[in-house]
Each structure stands twice: as C-alpha cells, then as structure tokens.
Amino acid sequence: GEDVEQSLFLSVREGDSSVINCTYTDSSSTYLYWYKQEPGAGLQLLTYIFSNMDMKQDQRLTVLLNKKDKHLSLRIADTQTGDSAIYFCAEIAHTGRRALTFGSGTRLQVQP
Amino acid sequence: DTEVTQTPKHLVMGMTNKKSLKCEQHMGHRAMYWYKQKAKKPPELMFVYSYEKLSINESVPSRFSPECPNSSLLNLHLHALQPEDSALYLCASSQDVGTGLGTEAFFGQGTRLTVV
Numbered sequence: 001g002e003d004v005e006q007s008l009f010l011s012v013r014e015g016d017s018s019v020i021n022c023t024y025t026d027s028s029s030t031y032l033y034w035y036k037q038e039p040g041a042g043l044q045l046l047t048y049i050f051s052n053m054d055m056k057q058d059q060r061l062t063v064l065l066n067k068k069d070k071h072l073s074l075r076i077a078d079t080q081t082g083d084s085a086i087y088f089c090a091e092i093a094h095t096g097r098r099a100l101t102f103g104s105g106t107r108l109q110v111q112p
Numbered sequence: 113d114t115e116v117t118q119t120p121k122h123l124v125m126g127m128t129n130k131k132s133l134k135c136e137q138h139m140g141h142r143a144m145y146w147y148k149q150k151a152k153k154p155p156e157l158m159f160v161y162s163y164e165k166l167s168i169n170e171s172v173p174s175r176f177s178p179e180c181p182n183s184s185l186l187n188l189h190l191h192a193l194q195p196e197d198s199a200l201y202l203c204a205s206s207q208d209v210g211t212g213l214g215t216e217a218f219f220g221q222g223t224r225l226t227v228v
Contacts, residue, residue, distance in 0.1 A: 033216065042118075042202055043155065043219040088154055098209055099145065099168060100217055102154035 004091055004103035011109045018076040020106045022089035025070060032065065033090045033100070034074045043088065046074070076108075084110045115139075118203050118220035126228055127193060133223045135186040135203030143209040144186040145217065146178060147202040155202055161186060162209045193227045200224055 003025040012018045024032070030051050035043040049056045049063045049072075056063045062075040072089055086105045092098060116137045125131050135144065143162050147155035160168035161180040175197075177189040186203055206217040 031215065035219075040224070042116075042221040043204075045216055045218060048216055092215060099157050099160050100155075100204075101157075105154050 004089060004101055006087075006089060006103040006106045008104065009107050009109070011111060012079050013111050014079060014081055016079055018079045018083070018108055018110075020074045020076075020087050020089075020108065022072040022074075022103050023070055024072065024089075024091050024103075026091060026093045026101075027070065028093050031092050032063075032072050033092075034061075034063065035088045035090060035102075037086045037088065037105070039085075046087075079108075079110050081110045081112055084108055116203055116205055116218050116220035118201075118223050120223060121221065122224045122226075124226045124228060125190065125193065127195070129193075130189070130191045132190065133188040133201055133203075133225075135188075135205075135220055136184055137205040137218070138184055139205065139207075139218070140183075141205035141207050141218075142183060143206045143215075143217075144180060145204040145206075146186070146188055147204065147219075149200040149202055149222070151199075159188075160209060167209065190225075193225075195227050198226045 006022050033048040034046045036046050037043050047058050047061050049065050060077045064073045086107050088105045089103045090100045119134045145160050146158040149155040157170050158172045159178045164180045175192050179187040200222045202222045203220045204217040206215050
C-alpha cells in the first residue's frame, strides 16, 4: 500500500541549511516529488527524482534517495525567509491508482 | 507556460446552493485531477480524468460531480454540500497518468470553499 510520512515541523535560522525528511512504504514508487505550499496558495512543484537515482541537485535544492531504506530527503542550502512554507513529499506508485500520494507535510519556519 | 488556472479563488455557498468550480490548462496535458485539502492536512485525491474520461473516483459523495468538457477544462459541480465540505479545492494537470517521465503534476492556486 501507499503510505508517506514526514516530520511535522522544522525551524532553522536564515543562512543555515534545512533538511526535510520523508519515508515511504511502496517499493514500486517510480517517481518521488517535493512540493512547496505557501499560506493560502496552491502547490508548487520544486523537484522530483526517479527511483533509480541516488541524488539530484538543482540550484539550492539537493534531493537524496535511499531506496533500500525508502527514505527521501530535501536539503535547502542557504535557507531564506522566503523558503518558509509547508513542504510535501509525494510519490506515484507503479501499481495501484497511479496518482500522487502526499506525505503529511513539514512546516519549515525560517528565523531571521 | 506551466499554469493551471482555477476560478473562483474564493466561494461561499449555502447548503442548498448549486455552484461550479472551474479549472483550465493550456499545456496540452491529458490528465487532470481534483484534490481536496483541509486545513493543516495534505491534499487528498478526489477524481482523475485521463483523455477526458473519468478514470478514478476515490469514493467521493455524489454531491460532488466532475466534468471534463474538453482536454483543457475541468469542472467540479457542487450541490447540497455540508459545512464539513469546506476546504481548499485544488486542480492539477499532468502530461499523462502514470509513472513515466512527464507525469509530474502542476497545481492551480485552488478555490477556497466555505459552506454555510
């Protein structure tokens, strides 16, 4: 079955790195995604990683995937106050309904 | 252009009203989705349309009725809603349904629905 878990809250200081973690249970997941949601807004696709990759870097964002442990992380370098938001990891499984299943979301608070 | 446009942004409706939410994309995507998001919760899938046909209905009550008039438009018709249906309704689209490259979904800004 599909189950995606995240820690609920993370607080960092401006300029530090943030690491948001996610675990998933469906080993058939093909793509894993990170979305950002600011208050009152929709979801913004940040990045995604294919399940046969270990790492993907995109400017300040680094995604690490440990497929053996079914663990996904998003590292934001030089975190800014504008990065304050809720971050959702999501997966699409190769079997089953083949639509996004979201984690519970991690609220990132960046202190000036 | 990776834009999904939803209207209206806010909607207040009574329990006896009939209203519709609208969603539009011009990316040539053939899969479109409705999600419901309650406060402090992740989005929950409601419906999936693939090539203008309903492919997934996540056991959504019949007071929610989706419609896909063409490949660019997706509607959600609302009738006899309950206060607990108040939520942010998000539309999304992707190139196709499934797990291949190009299935990343792009979301609209949502319609904030309040049922009174």
